[in-house]
Amino acid sequence: MLEYVLLVEVFVTLFVIMDPVGTVPIFLSLTAGRSSGTARRAAWQAVAVSFLVITLFAFFGQQILSYLHISLPALQCAGGLLLLLVALELLTGKEEQMVASADANVALVPLGTPLLAGPGAIVATMLFVQDIDGWGSGLSVALGVIGVHVTLWLAMRFSLPILRLIREGGVLLVTRIAGLLLSAIAVQLIADAVRAFIAGEG
Structure with a gap:
């Protein structure tokens, strides 16, 4: 049976x-x-690359x-520390400036990876996979x-109207909120890891 709480947590x-906005x-x-047309093609190619990378780590990361x-x-x-660094970058606004040449396939790098399928998303997905104990939880993680x-x-495909709607100030606000939430997730990961080490599971 589908586990809606886990699905929402993964999503x-x-x-x-991954911060779509x-x-x-x-x-x-x-x-x-x-x-x-090129922009639309780059959008789905980037998502496909990201999904492929995360799926590979979900299946073979433990091995x-x-x-x-x-x-x-x-x-x-390590994942918690990494996510904390990413959260601090979001909170302080120190995003990297990415410039691509005209003939580069931006859908592969840097969009597909590491922008979308970065270390943080890979680690988080692997941790969720470890909690799978049946078809219901597995389906919930997959759907998430x-x-x-x-x-x-959708965010990249309709990026122009989205940007016109929320404007740069809206993007900045969402980015800061995402940084705050991500920092809380990172601290929770570290706390859980410390408890596991104390319990002798590490």
């Missing part, structure tokens, strides 16, 4: 990390001067950790990941 967590101005800058002898609490703590990617595609 909200990845939504905050904050992606809009970056997408517009990377596709500036290109035809509308990679086992091969490298890395425990889940260690990954969880798919839902976020659909939202990302």
